[in-house]
Amino acid sequence: ICKRFVTAVSRIDVKNDDVILIMGSNAAENHPIAFKWVQAARERGAALVSVDPRFTRTSAMADLYAPLRSGTDIVFLGGMINYVLKNNRFHREYVVEYTNAAFLLDPAFGFKDGYFTGWDPQKKTYDRATWKFQAEADGGPKQDKTLKDPNTVFQHLRRHFARYTPEMVERICGTPKAEFLKVADAFSTSGAPGKAGTIMYAMGWTQHSKGTQIIRTAAILQLLLGNIGVAGGGINALRGLA
Numbered sequence: 001i002c003k004r005f006v007t008a009v010s011r012i013d014v015k016n017d018d019v020i021l022i023m024g025s026n027a028a029e030n031h032p033i034a035f036k037w038v039q040a041a042r043e044r045g046a047a048l049v050s051v052d053p054r055f056t057r058t059s060a061m062a063d064l065y066a067p068l069r070s071g072t073d074i075v076f077l078g079g080m081i082n083y084v085l086k087n088n089r090f091h092r093e094y095v096v097e098y099t100n101a102a103f104l105l106d107p108a109f110g111f112k113d114g115y116f117t118g119w120d121p122q123k124k125t126y127d128r129a130t131w132k133f134q135a136e137a138d139g140g141p142k143q144d145k146t147l148k149d150p151n152t153v154f155q156h157l158r159r160h161f162a163r164y165t166p167e168m169v170e171r172i173c174g175t176p177k178a179e180f181l182k183v184a185d186a187f188s189t190s191g192a193p194g195k196a197g198t199i200m201y202a203m204g205w206t207q208h209s210k211g212t213q214i215i216r217t218a219a220i221l222q223l224l225l226g227n228i229g230v231a232g233g234g235i236n237a238l239r240g241l242a
Helices: 011-016 032-043 057-061 073-086 092-098 153-161 166-173 177-191 211-224
Strands: 019-023 047-051 064-066 197-201 235-237
Touching (some): 011 032, 011 197, 019 032, 032 047, 047 057, 047 177, 073 177, 073 211, 092 211, 166 177, 177 197, 211 235
Parallel strands (some): 019 197, 197 235
């Protein structure tokens, strides 16, 4: 699932949030200027969620804190994506109209045993011939805005993340199931129309060996919730003197 543009977000914009998730960052201690706007949002009633292997100063300020094992962020985020899909917490209108979720993929495209279609175990490369959308006569992608067709990006996403259950999160991340569900429930409230949520991260993700994949997973979560391109939304990298 993707959107066709990326927006730059001012730190001040965080004051518009209803819920703020901080992972891969100890913003309260390392980014005090950015955290000023987190506090401004909290004064308006926003909830602050901290997910971190350590109980940091940010965690001490948070309304919710959940621990996880270092390096398991993708599983935690994958669990949140599954929670959003399973409990219909996604922003349907946004997902249908502003992402590629309704686009139909080639019927031959799929994912099994950890590999997408086209994997050559000998060459250790992919033949990406099936990695394409079904096309209309004018060349545009075919769509099913009901999201029910099994070939939609949405249904592929649902199947892909179905394995990321709360039990899997608990087993791999070490996060107690009850604590994970509290975080997933709190952050997914930002998917309601008129609500906004942001994810703030720093070097805990950027310098991770799988940093790109972590941030991409966070982007999928935010797109499902309709939190890209709205006041207070986005995935905010904390840098320098922020």
